[in-house]
Every structure is written in C-alpha cells, then in structure tokens.
Amino acid sequence: MDNWKSSSQRFSTIGRDMGKHTEDKVPDVKAGSDSPEIPITSSQMGIWQFWTLEPSSRLELRRQWEELISGIEVGIREGQVDSYAIYFAIVSRLSCIVFVEVLYWWTKKSVPAFEARVTQHYDMYLMRVFLSETAAGYVGFTSLIDPDSQPRITARDAWRALDAIVSFLGQIITSASQLTLIIHVSRSSGAAFAFLCLMKPLLETCFSRSAWSGKFLVHLNNKHYQRMQALAALTADKYRQDYITGNLGPHILAAEMPMIYWAINAVMNPTKFSIAFIAILEQTSTNLRYSMETIFVNSKSFQRHVSQLKNLYALSEKRNKLKDGDLPYPCGDTKDGTGMSFELRNVTFCYPGSKARAALQNVSFTIRPGQLAVIVGANGSGKSTIIKLLTRLYDPSEGALLVDGIPAEQYSAFDLRRAMATFTQDHQLYPLSLYENIALGNPAATGDSALVAAAAEQGGAAVFIGKLPKGMGTLLDPQNQAYPMNIPSDPDHPLRKQMDALSKKTDISGGEKQRLVASRTFMHLNSGKVAFVAVDEPSSALDSEGEAQLFGRLIAERSGRTMVFVTHRFGHLTKHADIIICMKDGMVAESDTHDELLKQEGEYAKLYNIQASAFSSDIT
Ligand SMILES: Nc1ncnc2c1ncn2[C@@H]1O[C@H](COP(=O)(O)OP(=O)(O)OP(=O)(O)O)[C@@H](O)[C@H]1O
Numbered sequence: 001m002d003n004w005k006s007s008s009q010r011f012s013t014i015g016r017d018m019g020k021h022t023e024d025k026v027p028d029v030k031a032g033s034d035s036p037e038i039p040i041t042s043s044q045m046g047i048w049q050f051w052t053l054e055p056s057s058r059l060e061l062r063r064q065w066e067e068l069i070s071g072i073e074v075g076i077r078e079g080q081v082d083s084y085a086i087y088f089a090i091v092s093r094l095s096c097i098v099f100v101e102v103l104y105w106w107t108k109k110s111v112p113a114f115e116a117r118v119t120q121h122y123d124m125y126l127m128r129v130f131l132s133e134t135a136a137g138y139v140g141f142t143s144l145i146d147p148d149s150q151p152r153i154t155a156r157d158a159w160r161a162l163d164a165i166v167s168f169l170g171q172i173i174t175s176a177s178q179l180t181l182i183i184h185v186s187r188s189s190g191a192a193f194a195f196l197c198l199m200k201p202l203l204e205t206c207f208s209r210s211a212w213s214g215k216f217l218v219h220l221n222n223k224h225y226q227r228m229q230a231l232a233a234l235t236a237d238k239y240r241q242d243y244i245t246g247n248l249g250p251h252i253l254a255a256e257m258p259m260i261y262w263a264i265n266a267v268m269n270p271t272k273f274s275i276a277f278i279a280i281l282e283q284t285s286t287n288l289r290y291s292m293e294t295i296f297v298n299s300k301s302f303q304r305h306v307s308q309l310k311n312l313y314a315l316s317e318k319r320n321k322l323k324d325g326d327l328p329y330p331c332g333d334t335k336d337g338t339g340m341s342f343e344l345r346n347v348t349f350c351y352p353g354s355k356a357r358a359a360l361q362n363v364s365f366t367i368r369p370g371q372l373a374v375i376v377g378a379n380g381s382g383k384s385t386i387i388k389l390l391t392r393l394y395d396p397s398e399g400a401l402l403v404d405g406i407p408a409e410q411y412s413a414f415d416l417r418r419a420m421a422t423f424t425q426d427h428q429l430y431p432l433s434l435y436e437n438i439a440l441g442n443p444a445a446t447g448d449s450a451l452v453a454a455a456a457e458q459g460g461a462a463v464f465i466g467k468l469p470k471g472m473g474t475l476l477d478p479q480n481q482a483y484p485m486n487i488p489s490d491p492d493h494p495l496r497k498q499m500d501a502l503s504k505k506t507d508i509s510g511g512e513k514q515r516l517v518a519s520r521t522f523m524h525l526n527s528g529k530v531a532f533v534a535v536d537e538p539s540s541a542l543d544s545e546g547e548a549q550l551f552g553r554l555i556a557e558r559s560g561r562t563m564v565f566v567t568h569r570f571g572h573l574t575k576h577a578d579i580i581i582c583m584k585d586g587m588v589a590e591s592d593t594h595d596e597l598l599k600q601e602g603e604y605a606k607l608y609n610i611q612a613s614a615f616s617s618d619i620t
Pocket of ligand 1: 351352354358359377378379380381382383384385386
C-alpha cells in the first residue's frame with residue numbers, strides 16, 4: 001500500500017482551490033523492469049479495497065443489523081426494551097456506514113491517478129519493447145514496421161485487463177466472505193445451508209458449460225436439438241403460469257432451495273430462529289447466489305484478461321526479425337567519402353503477412369557510389385518498397401542486397417542506418433518541441449542550437465517557426481495528462497480553462513510539416529556520417545517554389561553521397577540522373593539514363609510523354 005500511496009501522491013495535482021495549480025514532477029517509472037510490479041501492487045490495492053469495502057464491512061454491518069433487530073424483537077416480545085443495546089447498535093452502525101463511505105470516496109478519488117500510473121508504466125514498457133536494446137548496445141526495433149510486430153495490446157488495454165482481474169479476485173473474496181457469514185450465523189447447519197446456496201450457480205454453470213462448449217450439429221431434424229429448443233422455449237413468458245405452479249420444479253428448487261431448507265427447519269425447530277436471523281440469511285443467500293453467478297460468468301473473461309497480460313509480457317521476448325551483423329560501417333573494405341553502392345541480385349520481396357502478389361519480383365540493378373538514381377513507375381509498381389529494402393527496414397525474401405559489395409546483413413544495422421538519411425512522406429512529427437523535432441535528426445548534436453537553426457533554414461522551416469509565439473519551443477501536441485475531478489462542463493470555469501490550456505494543440509499546415517521533416521533530414525545530413533540519401537516523394541504538400549528550393553538544397557549536398565529519389569514528376573531530376581530505374585508491376589521494366597530510355601520508346605518513354613503532352617497539347 002505504501003508503494004501505491006506514494007506513487008499516487010507524486011502525480012500532478014490541479015489545486016482544489018480554484019486556480020491553484022501545483023505541479024509535481026511525474027516520477028520515472030522503473031523503465032525496463034519486466035517484473036510484474038504494477039500488477040502485484042494493483043492486485044494488493046484492489047483486493048484490499050474489496051476486503052475493506054465489501055466483505056468485512058458488510059459482515060460487520062450485518063452483524064450489527066442482526067443485533068439491532070434481535071434487540072427490538074426481544075423488546076417487543078417481552079415488553080422490555082434494552083435501550084442501551086439498541087443505541088449502541090445504532091451508533092456502531094452509523095460509524096460503520098461513515099467509514100465505508102469515506103473509503104468509497106477515497107477510492108473514487110484515487111483510482112484515476114492509479115490508472116494513470118499503471119498506464120504510464122505499460123506505456124514505458126511497450127516503448128522499451130519497441131526500442132529493444134540489442135547486445136551491441138544500439139537501439140532500434142528494426143522489424144517495427146511489420147504489422148505482426150505491433151503490440152496487440154495497448155497500455156490502456158493492459159489497465160483494463162488488470163482492472164478486470166482485480167475485480168474478479170475481489171468477487172471471489174466477496175463470495176468467500178458471504179459464505180463465511182452464512183456459516184457463521186447459521187452455526188451448526190451452516191455447511192449444509194452454504195451448499196444449498198451454491199447449488200443454483202453451480203448447476204447453471206455446469207449446464208451452460210456443457211451447452212456452450214459441447215460440439216453439436218445444428219439441424220432442424222435433430223430430435224435432441226428440437227428437444228433442447230422446446231426446453232429453452234419453456235422459459236418464455238407464456239409458460240409462466242406453469243413455471244409458478246411447479247411444472248418447472250427443478251429450476252425453482254435449484255434457485256430457492258436454501259430458503260425452503262430453512263423454512264422447513266424453522267417449522268421443525270422454531271426456537272432456533274429469530275426474524276432478524278431469517279432476514280439476514282435470506283439477504284445473504286441471495287447475495288451469495290448473485291456473486292457466485294457473477295464469478296462463473298466472469299471466469300472466462302478472467303482467463304482472457306490473464307492471457308492478455310501474459311502476451312504483453314511475452315512481447316519483451318520477441319526477437320528482431322531483421323538479420324543483423326557486426327561489421328561496422330564504413331569498414332576497411334568500403335570506400336569512405338565516395339557514397340554507398342548498392343546491388344540488388346534477383347530480389348523478390350513479399351510483405352510479412354501479405355497474401356497479395358510479391359511487391360518485388362526478381363529485381364536486379366546496381367547503383368554505383370556517388371550516383372544520382374531516380375526510381376519511376378506507376379502506383380504500386382514497387383518504388384517505395386525498393387527504398388525500404390535499401391534502408392534496411394526489411395530483408396529481401398529471396399535474392400541478395402549488397403552494400404559496397406558486401407551482403408547487407410553482415411553490417412551492423414545501426415551503423416548502416418546512421419550512414420543513411422531518409423526523407424519520405426511516411427515520416428511523422430514527434431510530440432516534442434519543434435527544436436527537438438529537427439535536432440533529433442542527429443541525436444548526438446541536440447545541444448548545438450546553431451546546427452539546428454541551420455537545418456531549419458535548409459529545410460525551409462525557419463520562416464514559419466519564427467512566426468510562432470514560442471518559436472522553436474512550440475509543442476504541437478502537448479502530452480499533458482489532466483484528469484478532471486468533478487469539474488463543471490461550463491467552458492468558462494477557471495479549472496476547465498486551465499485544463500484546456502494544458503492540452504492545447506498548435507496546428508500547422510501539411511507543407512509546414514514537410515518542411516520540418518526536411519529540416520530533420522538536413523540535420524542528419526549535416527552529421528557528416530551520411531553516405532546515402534533516400535528521398536521518396538516527400539514534396540506532395542509543398543508549393544512549387546518550396547519544392548524547387550528543397551530539391552536544389554538536397555542536390556547541393558550530393559558530394560560524396562549516393563542519392564536515390566522516388567518521383568512521379570519528370571523534370572530536372574530525371575534529366576540529370578545517372579541512372580533511372582523504371583518499375584512496372586514489381587519488376588524492373590528498364591533502366592538507363594533519360595536520353596537512352598527515351599530512345600528505347602518503352603515504359604519510361606510512355607510515362608514521360610504523357611506528362612510532356614500535358615504541357616504541349618491544347619485543352620479542348
Ligand atoms: N506494408 C505493406 N504490406 C503489404 N503490402 C504492401 C505494403 N506496402 C506496399 N504494399 C504493396 O506492395 C506493392 C508495391 O507497393 P509500393 O508502395 O512499393 O509501390 P509504389 O510504386 O511506391 O506506389 P506509389 O507510387 O503509389 O507510392 C503494392 O502492391 C502495395 O499494395
């Protein structure tokens with residue numbers, strides 16, 4: 001409990017006095033610990049809550065209730081009321097009610113903070129699973145983009161599973177306490193009575209399990225099925241009269257057996273019973289039946305929630321699918337300062353889990369060090385897939401990818417990626433400041449603000465950043481976690497305004513987003529370690545001037561680097577490319593320079609002429 005209490009207290013709290021805002025630092029969660037510390041703490045807390053709120057308090061309340069009613073009963077029977085005992089029972093009962101209410105209030109107040117803490121723990125855990133550290137000490141869950149490597153459970157799912165498990169355990173404790181109460185109050189006959197209380201839920205469970213888990217053929221001519229249907233129909237309202245008059249006796253007996261047992265017992269041993277005693281037993285046996293039924297109903301979802309949490313912890317055991325070597329890049333065999341060379345030999349590639357045709361089939365080409373290569377082709381022809389293989393997001397399914405003449409998987413993937421700058425439309429902005437969004441292009445130089453400013457200039461983002469009130473410090477999507485507690489929905493309420501301000505987003509245009517991503521790429525380029533630049537149609541949201549400037553600045557960085565562009569636009573890039581690879585249906589249709597490909601009058605010439613004709617022909 002100490003653990004829980006201290007962690008909840010460490011959360012940011014918005015002052016209860018209006019306008020007062022105290023912000024404590026959210027503690028570091030024990031990141032990396034795979035031990036189920038949180039589930040255990042959570043279970044302790046949940047079970048403690050159930051123990052205090054449910055059984056023990058109810059047990060005590062009922063005991064007092066029994067005393068109170070017994071006192072009144074005796075008083076009425078004998079004409080002599082023990083006022084002291086009755087007052088004492090009333091005061092004890094009121095104290096108990098106040099205690100229980102305070103606990104409920106505390107629970108209601110604490111659970112959101114606890115939920116936040118648990119969710120944060122699992123967020124951290126999942127983050128570490130994604131960024132799994134390898135023995136080589138680098139960070140990079142290289143099969144991240146595989147659909148099957150995505151976690152099937154989110155931090156919030158984990159909280160829900162945990163919550164359900166704790167509730168289930170609490171339910172068991174509740175039932176146990178109700179059983180204890182029954183055995184306690186019914187003394188010598190307690191066990192038999194308790195058994196009868198359990199009979200209905202037990203019978204129902206056995207019945208429903210055999211019905212639902214059994215394998216049977218649904219066929220209207222099946223006599224057993226017809227019989228089952230008929231029996232099921234007997235529960236309909238129109239058979240209610242028969243139900244009441246006893247034609248469905250076994251069902252009635254199973255449900256009401258405990259009270260019938262006590263009724264018979266009461267008739268045979270009238271002195272053993274009081275009105276209070278029977279009232280309490282009736283109430284408790286009903287509650288017990290209900291809670292036992294709930295347990296049986298929830299037992300299946302309990303198993304599901306436990307396996308959900310097991311899957312979550314199994315994520316940390318997942319191994320990286322990408323082959324990773326230990327050869328550093330650049331190494332002795334690679335030529336430094338001339339750019340990276342690539343050779344694809346009969347490469348076929350299918351996306352993991354995809355049942356469609358291979359995205360690439362038998363693809364072969366060579367890009368020499370320092371070349372400017374342009375990949376063109378129709379939609380879905382495999383252009384982006386080639387970039388993903390070159391940048392080692394996937395391994396080829398068949399064939400080989402050589403980097404500087406050496407199979408790519410022999411290199412350390414971390415080293416290779418450090419030597420590659422990618423700029424695609426898939427890149428996202430991070431939920432961090434604009435400064436960090438750019439600086440993280442080169443994590444080793446995040447403290448160098450001059451370098452970050454230069455990258456912003458190159459990427460074309462400096463002007464619009466300068467116009468933002470907080471400039472480089474702007475957070476586009478602040479990750480505040482504010483939990484409203486009974487705050488009115490009135491938008492003018494100071495606490496609501498404060499909460500809205502905490503989570504206010506800053507919107508920027510698609511083109512501005514691309515400029516920020518471009519700046520991040522330049523930050524990477526300026527690290528001095530980049531030997532290959534891959535650019536995949538990143539300029540769709542840029543205006544013509546912005547696009548021309550961006551490509552001009554990228555080309556200016558060409559010296560000593562190999563560059564591969566994917567584009568649909570035929571212009572300066574294609575005209576000046578050292579090699580154009582024209583893709584069609586996952587295969588290389590042709591590859592050569594612009595002039596040579598036009599002479600061949602093949603796929604490239606066809607695509608080029610379509611665009612060229614748009615500028616030369618009149619619109620009719
Ligand atoms: N993650 C993925 N999972 C399964 N199939 C994919 C995936 N990404 C792409 N594909 C499929 O692989 C094929 C090649 O896709 P790719 O994105 O490489 O084409 P592209 O030439 O870049 O297309 P575009 O010009 O539209 O960007 C397509 O049939 C596409 O549907």
